[in-house]
Structure formats: structure tokens, C-alpha cells
Amino acid sequence: MNVVPQALEKLIDDFKRLPGIGQKTATRLALHLLRCPAEEARTMGRDLAGLHEAIKLCSNCFAFSEHDPCDICGDNRRDPAMVCVVEESGDLMAIEKTGVFSGKYHILHGVLSPMDGIGPDELKIEALIKRVHRQQVTEILIATSSTVPGEATAAYLSNRLQGCSGLKVTRLACGIPIGMDIKYADELTLGRAIEARKKA
Amino acid sequence: MNVVPQALEKLIDDFKRLPGIGQKTATRLALHLLRCPAEEARTMGRDLAGLHEAIKLCSNCFAFSEHDPCDICGDNRRDPAMVCVVEESGDLMAIEKTGVFSGKYHILHGVLSPMDGIGPDELKIEALIKRVHRQQVTEILIATSSTVPGEATAAYLSNRLQGCSGLKVTRLACGIPIGMDIKYADELTLGRAIEARKKA
Structure with missing residues (x-):
């Protein structure tokens, strides 16, 4: 029953x-x-x-938004020459919460994953390249996750953007999270943090 | 923004x-x-x-149902003299999944919790007492949780039902869950399991 x-x-x-x-x-x-x-x-x-x-994709950055262009793309106080590339809208929200970034965004809507049939054509990569040329972008900050597919996507993007003259391509820093006890950090993260050490 | x-x-x-x-x-x-x-x-x-x-309360057992009486109360193959008392509809679903119980149910819609202002009048207890008399119930299985409020509710119910002549009041057995390693069982559970030991 x-x-x-x-x-x-x-x-x-x-x-x-x-x-x-x-x-x-x-x-x-x-x-x-x-x-x-x-x-x-x-x-x-x-x-x-x-x-x-109620919600569509912004035709410029592909963020979820109730308007097109979205609030960020339409905001003149934000630097259009600096573009942060993220996997998903959730990543954009997380970065916005830091209050540290004042450029614009580009949402890929995924990461490269050949096993799942997701190649460059399935992501918003062509649109990004066009945007770099059309909107005189000077810096691309690649903020994909530091997972294997995220890193692969970052490497692919960095390669594809090499050809754009006068463009600086950057990546989020890797290191110890704030508040973390060193002895609990995994060895990869700790190794990267040592390599990327900075003057105190 | x-x-x-x-x-x-x-x-x-x-x-x-x-x-x-x-x-x-x-x-x-x-x-x-x-x-x-x-x-x-x-x-x-x-x-x-x-x-x-779509969903209402059954007027006999107070289970969520699309019909009144609900499918269980309306099922003549189930024993109306045996009633299992549970806190919530989710508990009824869990017991039904076992396939072991063939009586009817009574849903209290909560447990006694004086701190939250939930006394006997806020639960379907009067209706249960009436049901015991009206429907010639011979056994009440109290299946409230073995938490502090669940046990208190069971004790209160057992007390209230004492007066009903010819009524057997039972409680779910406590003991070691199937598949559990003895050394990880908490001491209260293990103690109860020893007290309630059975012939092997």
C-alpha cells in the first residue's frame, strides 16, 4: 500500500x-x-x-539577471577593461561579497570536461575572445576553481588569450586559507604557499 | 550593489x-x-x-491524506484493534516501509514540550482516548522517538491509557541497531540492550 x-x-x-x-x-x-x-x-x-x-542571461557577460545588460555590465563606475572569468553565477556572487573586485565579469557556464562532452564550444569562450577585442579589455582574471577541470579550463583560456596583444592574463592566488591551522593544510596547498611566499 | x-x-x-x-x-x-x-x-x-x-488530515488517525478516511483507516484488511501511536507522518511512513505492522495508526502531530507551550491539548491525545473506547482497540503500540520529549510523551500516554480496561499498552524495543559495532554503541543504548537481553 x-x-x-x-x-x-x-x-x-x-x-x-x-x-x-x-x-x-x-x-x-x-x-x-x-x-x-x-x-x-x-x-x-x-x-x-x-x-x-523573470531571469535571463545578460547578453554581454552571461550572468543571470532581470535586465539586459545586467546591473554590473550597465554600471559605468566599474572598470570595463578588467574582466573576471568565472565558472558559474554562484562564483560571481562569492567574489562580489568580498567587495575587492571593481571590474566586470564573464560567466563561462561550466568547465571543460571532455568526458561529459563539454568542450570549448559548449562554454562562453568565443564570446569572451570577441569581448576582449571589442571592449579593449586589458586584464583577464581567471577565477575558475582550483580543481582539476577548473585548472584545465584556466590553462586552456590562458593559452587561447595569449594571442591578444596588450592583454594581461592573471589567475587567483593559491595559498593557505585565512584562519587555517598550518598543520591541517593539505600538502599541495602548503607547497604552493611556500613557492608563492611573499616578503613579510 | x-x-x-x-x-x-x-x-x-x-x-x-x-x-x-x-x-x-x-x-x-x-x-x-x-x-x-x-x-x-x-x-x-x-x-x-x-x-x-490536495492533502488534508484523516479525521480518524490524523495522517496526511488525499482522502478521508485515509487509505490505511479505510483498509478492512488492517487490524483496527491494534493502533500504533507516532509523533509525525514521517514516522508512519518509516514504519510502513518495514512491512511488519498491520494495524492502524494515530498521529499525535508533535510531542509534549512544556517549554514550547505544547501540552496534551495541543496534541491529538483526547481523540486517541475516544478512539480507544469507540473502536474497541485492544493494543496501543507507542512509537514515539526515544528522545527525552518522546519518552516523556510515551510516559504520559501510558499513564492516561491505564484506565482503559482490557487495553495492552506497548512500546518499541530499545537496543543495538542492526549492523552496529558494539564498541560504537552509546552506553545508554548498550545498557538497555543488556537489561532487555533475550534467549539466543
Whole structure:
């Protein structure tokens, strides 16, 4: 006998499709929404249903935005000659939170991953090259993750951008995270931090 | 500058209201739904919006159900004289999965928690007592959690049910979980398992 009402089962399945959410968490979340006042579930339902209508990709940097160009591309106070290349919109949000970067962005929407059939044509790389030429970009800061595919994508990009005259290509520094105890740092990170040591 | 589109921000806030989901997970889930085909977000939105319309409480056992009485209460093959009392619908689902229980259920919708202002009147306890008398129940299996509030609720229930003549009140057995290494069992559980030892 199926003791889970169909409407609840469907919602559990919806939650299960989200990354990192299994059967137990999905059930817990769906039951929580059922116990909450109906308005809470309805609000979330409305927000979800309208999500894709409200948000598009900026045609310049490919960030998710309600306007085109997005707020950052349309902001004249930000330096258009400095472009930070990231994998995903979440990375852009993380960098914005630091308050340290005042240039513009370019979102690749993924990393190179030949095993999954993701080559350069599947990412927004051609658009980046065109942008470098068209918008007189002077520095590209490659801020892909320091994972194997992130590093491979960075290496590929750096190679492709070599041909652009007068362009400086930089990469985020690697080292010990702030607040980390040295003895718990992994050996690769610690090795890089030693190589990249700076004058105190 | 707010770099998160408003429609995305709203969805992140919706996710953050769910139990065990913080800012980072909420952002990850919302971004995932934005990257997926629009239909996925719309389906989930519809399922959420319709959740409370589709599901009501069974007027006999108070389980979430699309019908009243629910499928279990309406099933003549299940023994109405044996009632398992649980805290929440999730507990009912977990017990049903075992396939071992063939009686009916009663959902309390919570546990006694005087600090949060939850006394016997906030739970479906009166309804249970009435049910015991009206439906000739012969055994009540108290399946509240073996947490402090769960045990307190079980003790209160057991006390209240004492007066019902011919009623057997039972509690789930405590002991070592299947597959657990004895040396990792906590001392309380291990102590109970020794006290409740059975003939091999």
C-alpha cells in the first residue's frame, strides 16, 4: 500500500532531483512544507513558477539577471577593461561579497570536461575572445576553481588569450586559507604557499 | 550593489526557511533550478502551490491524506484493534516501509514540550482516548522517538491509557541497531540492550 499521498510524493520527487538531496532529506523538507501554513508553500510555488520568466542571461557577460545588460555590465563606475572569468553565477556572487573586485565579469557556464562532452564550444569562450577585442579589455582574471577541470579550463583560456596583444592574463592566488591551522593544510596547498611566499 | 536578481533572491529566501538549509545550500539549490530547463522549476512550483489543497488530515488517525478516511483507516484488511501511536507522518511512513505492522495508526502531530507551550491539548491525545473506547482497540503500540520529549510523551500516554480496561499498552524495543559495532554503541543504548537481553 502506498501510504504517501500522491501530491506529497510528487513534491518529494521534485526535492530529490536537487543536488545533494536524498530520499530522507526530500521527505523531511516536503513534510515540513505540509506542516507549515499553506501560504508558505504557495509563496515558494509562485517564486519557482516565475523564476525562469523573470531571469535571463545578460547578453554581454552571461550572468543571470532581470535586465539586459545586467546591473554590473550597465554600471559605468566599474572598470570595463578588467574582466573576471568565472565558472558559474554562484562564483560571481562569492567574489562580489568580498567587495575587492571593481571590474566586470564573464560567466563561462561550466568547465571543460571532455568526458561529459563539454568542450570549448559548449562554454562562453568565443564570446569572451570577441569581448576582449571589442571592449579593449586589458586584464583577464581567471577565477575558475582550483580543481582539476577548473585548472584545465584556466590553462586552456590562458593559452587561447595569449594571442591578444596588450592583454594581461592573471589567475587567483593559491595559498593557505585565512584562519587555517598550518598543520591541517593539505600538502599541495602548503607547497604552493611556500613557492608563492611573499616578503613579510 | 545587489548582484543577485530579485526573483532568485526570493527563491533563496524560500529555501532558507526550510529546516537544515542555510544561505550556501539555499543559493546552490536555487541556482541549480535556474540552470535546469524551465519546466523543472515550473513543475515543482505547481506541486508546491497545490500541496495544501490536495492533502488534508484523516479525521480518524490524523495522517496526511488525499482522502478521508485515509487509505490505511479505510483498509478492512488492517487490524483496527491494534493502533500504533507516532509523533509525525514521517514516522508512519518509516514504519510502513518495514512491512511488519498491520494495524492502524494515530498521529499525535508533535510531542509534549512544556517549554514550547505544547501540552496534551495541543496534541491529538483526547481523540486517541475516544478512539480507544469507540473502536474497541485492544493494543496501543507507542512509537514515539526515544528522545527525552518522546519518552516523556510515551510516559504520559501510558499513564492516561491505564484506565482503559482490557487495553495492552506497548512500546518499541530499545537496543543495538542492526549492523552496529558494539564498541560504537552509546552506553545508554548498550545498557538497555543488556537489561532487555533475550534467549539466543
